[in-house]
Amino acid sequence: MLRLFAFVLSLSSLSSFAHAKPISAEAANAGVASNSAATEGKLSTEGSTTYDGQELSAIPAAPSVSEAIAAAISQSGWTIVVDSQNTGTSNYGTNAIDGNTSTFWHTEYQPVLVPLPHNATIDMKTAYLVGSITYLPRQDGQSNGNIGEHVIQLSPDGTTYTTVAFGTWIDDATLKTTTFTPFTARYVRILALSEAGNRGPWSSAAEFNVYTASGSAPPSPVGHGAWVYTIDFPLVPVSIALEWSTGYLLAWSSYTPSSFGGSSGTTTYTATYNPATQLVTQAIITNVDHDMFCEGLSIDFNGKVIATGGNTDAATSSYDPTANDWTALANLNIPRGYQAQVTVSTGNVFTIGASWSGGQGGKNGELYSPSANTWTELANCPVAPMLTADAQGVYRADNHGWLFAWSSGYVFQAGPSKAMNWYLTTGSGNQTGVGNRASDTDSMCGNAVMYDAVAGKILTLGGSPDYQSSNATANAHIITIGTPPATPTVQTIGSMAYARAFANSVVLPDGTVFTAGGQVSAVPFSDATSQFVPELFNPATNTFTQMAPASIPRNYHSVSLLLFDGTVANGGGGLCGTCATNHFDMQIWYPPYLYTSAGALAARPVINSVSVASVAVGKTFSITTAGACTAFSMIRMGSTTHTVNTDQRRIALTPTTTSGTTYTFTVPVDPGVAVPGHWMVFALAGGVPSVSKQLQVTLT
Ligand SMILES: *[C@@H]1O[C@H](CO)[C@@H](O)[C@H](O)[C@H]1NC(C)=O
Numbered sequence: 001m002l003r004l005f006a007f008v009l010s011l012s013s014l015s016s017f018a019h020a021k022p023i024s025a026e027a028a029n030a031g032v033a034s035n036s037a038a039t040e041g042k043l044s045t046e047g048s049t050t051y052d053g054q055e056l057s058a059i060p061a062a063p064s065v066s067e068a069i070a071a072a073i074s075q076s077g078w079t080i081v082v083d084s085q086n087t088g089t090s091n092y093g094t095n096a097i098d099g100n101t102s103t104f105w106h107t108e109y110q111p112v113l114v115p116l117p118h119n120a121t122i123d124m125k126t127a128y129l130v131g132s133i134t135y136l137p138r139q140d141g142q143s144n145g146n147i148g149e150h151v152i153q154l155s156p157d158g159t160t161y162t163t164v165a166f167g168t169w170i171d172d173a174t175l176k177t178t179t180f181t182p183f184t185a186r187y188v189r190i191l192a193l194s195e196a197g198n199r200g201p202w203s204s205a206a207e208f209n210v211y212t213a214s215g216s217a218p219p220s221p222v223g224h225g226a227w228v229y230t231i232d233f234p235l236v237p238v239s240i241a242l243e244w245s246t247g248y249l250l251a252w253s254s255y256t257p258s259s260f261g262g263s264s265g266t267t268t269y270t271a272t273y274n275p276a277t278q279l280v281t282q283a284i285i286t287n288v289d290h291d292m293f294c295e296g297l298s299i300d301f302n303g304k305v306i307a308t309g310g311n312t313d314a315a316t317s318s319y320d321p322t323a324n325d326w327t328a329l330a331n332l333n334i335p336r337g338y339q340a341q342v343t344v345s346t347g348n349v350f351t352i353g354a355s356w357s358g359g360q361g362g363k364n365g366e367l368y369s370p371s372a373n374t375w376t377e378l379a380n381c382p383v384a385p386m387l388t389a390d391a392q393g394v395y396r397a398d399n400h401g402w403l404f405a406w407s408s409g410y411v412f413q414a415g416p417s418k419a420m421n422w423y424l425t426t427g428s429g430n431q432t433g434v435g436n437r438a439s440d441t442d443s444m445c446g447n448a449v450m451y452d453a454v455a456g457k458i459l460t461l462g463g464s465p466d467y468q469s470s471n472a473t474a475n476a477h478i479i480t481i482g483t484p485p486a487t488p489t490v491q492t493i494g495s496m497a498y499a500r501a502f503a504n505s506v507v508l509p510d511g512t513v514f515t516a517g518g519q520v521s522a523v524p525f526s527d528a529t530s531q532f533v534p535e536l537f538n539p540a541t542n543t544f545t546q547m548a549p550a551s552i553p554r555n556y557h558s559v560s561l562l563l564f565d566g567t568v569a570n571g572g573g574g575l576c577g578t579c580a581t582n583h584f585d586m587q588i589w590y591p592p593y594l595y596t597s598a599g600a601l602a603a604r605p606v607i608n609s610v611s612v613a614s615v616a617v618g619k620t621f622s623i624t625t626a627g628a629c630t631a632f633s634m635i636r637m638g639s640t641t642h643t644v645n646t647d648q649r650r651i652a653l654t655p656t657t658t659s660g661t662t663y664t665f666t667v668p669v670d671p672g673v674a675v676p677g678h679w680m681v682f683a684l685a686g687g688v689p690s691v692s693k694q695l696q697v698t699l700t
């Protein structure tokens, strides 16, 4: 039975929130949805009865609290030290480890109101290979003290603590599970930095439980990389985009944090992760009347996130990171959900397909002009040539196209259909079929990454012939797209080790491509047949190497992006109400290039400065590094949902001149290659990348 969170909040706090800057946990929590009594206006209602064509009854139920606690490490013999407890009401720290969900720890509020932050340290008396902790908020119907922003630290000896997770838990009474890379520990510390509803400076907990890891301790990071942190989000991050001005990760779900389907929903729950402060803040977007779930997504020349259609199937909204605000734009002519979308070399935004919402079939191409704020249908960009032969028909067949901006307003459609096409987005459009992707199958919810834009090379990976109840492939191809509308060359390379659909792929500064997650048998909202072992593609050898296993399944509705510092955020999965496969978190992966041969973190080269903030295509810019560097690249900042990221692409940079540690580069002259917008510039020394500096590429 579906249960949705019925948040109630005041209109004044809402509007101030939607326009607030996520500067600190306190500021951002100022308008967080709360169960406060002095509020008005019901935001969310019961959803519809189907999820993506699946009956609700097909969605596995979440384990009950009692089942979860029964599976935990026994709390018997544990001790707990808390910074504060309200003894007058017997709300002792020990209540959080007594196995009785009716009793709870509450920090002192009488006679002294003890302020945040609070902390609790559990001694389990024995070391275990720990994989998860759970936090059960108080179960007495009250919310005061629900922990929001938090940090979880583990220690083998009670002296040296390692942070394994942090983030923000959602403000409700449900059991919160935080899973991280297995770590041997006897002590578990929870730091509570905020109250989830900002009602007061308290913390409370009915139970903390600790689980042994289901996997083994991680391998050496040498050659394998490492999953270093889990970031708890107060929603399932189904869509994410990198904010060019800050490096923040903007995430959103739908009109609730964990479910979708309300036809009347016109709000979107968002959360922002700040890698510098490691804080996750949240907002509910109401001012654009747009439930941005299942949207088309790309970032324009000015770094604005353009979200089109989805659950609110005709709406278009843009997010400006510098204003931290959403703006409603012109409606689509053809309502859509699950469309492909790409920012093309002219600065316009092309979208095609998407019968998930807004009616089925006929979802031909359409072009948005950011300068005119208009949508124009492109009669000569038919969707029919890019349909897969999906068992569910056009409802699925026109979903999630693999689109790549290219020269002169052309877009290359590399998949997921086995058929490939050129679409021309100028004039009234054009379409040219260019045959099949060698002997590949239709590859719905597979991946395609332009890892070498100057050479026009796209790596394609996995996917499944049908959207659901379909076995994925491990197929890998390299498409070299050439000059449109000519037929590209397709090379079949050795497969990945693992078949996967719903995985995510990210190109790294050194040109390798990281692929994580996915499942063997594509089944939305299931974590069966999950692939935990990521693979790293090496373009020098066209081979894949297995990386350190993840500890959290990442399947349908999972996402991944490269961050400013050359690490990868990988997370999400689910959005199915009270199902067991909601993943309110992301994990940060450190690629092998960040480690020395001894397994320590490598010293990183440093870019001291970039000569300009923005550079036109065909023009030069310089960077000055702290020491000599041997390789350079730029990667366009990404946005992604449903395994598609049409923004990311990598350009390998070769200096035209070098003077000391100042290196000068020429940006490719073709805006179909160096697509204008915001890019990350990396310098590498000995294979180790710097943290990036940011550079805007412009048309003129
Ligand atoms: C826990 O809280 C106490 C009291 O405020 C403080 O002295 C202590 O440093 C805190 N511990 C940590 C690890 O933050």
Ligand SMILES: *[C@@H]1O[C@H](CO)[C@@H](O)[C@H](O)[C@H]1NC(C)=O
Pocket (backbone or CB within 6 Å): 100, 101, 102, 103
């Ligand atoms: C749990 O705590 C409640 C409240 O103190 C108490 O009434 C109840 O008996 C306890 N249950 C058990 C099994 O100890």
Ligand SMILES: *[C@@H]1O[C@H](CO)[C@@H](O)[C@H](O)[C@H]1NC(C)=O
Pocket (backbone or CB within 6 Å): 424, 430, 431, 432, 433, 485
């Ligand atoms: C338009 O498409 C047709 C075939 O679909 C192709 O022959 C022609 O070259 C294309 N024209 C352009 C300008 O792309």
Ligand SMILES: *[C@@H]1O[C@H](CO)[C@@H](O)[C@H](O)[C@H]1NC(C)=O
Pocket (backbone or CB within 6 Å): 469, 470, 471, 521
């Ligand atoms: C998927 O593969 C499994 C194992 O080979 C097989 O039993 C199953 O029938 C396949 N399912 C489909 C839908 O092809």
Ligand SMILES: [Cu+2]
Pocket (backbone or CB within 6 Å): 052, 294, 557, 642
């Ligand atoms: Cu979806």
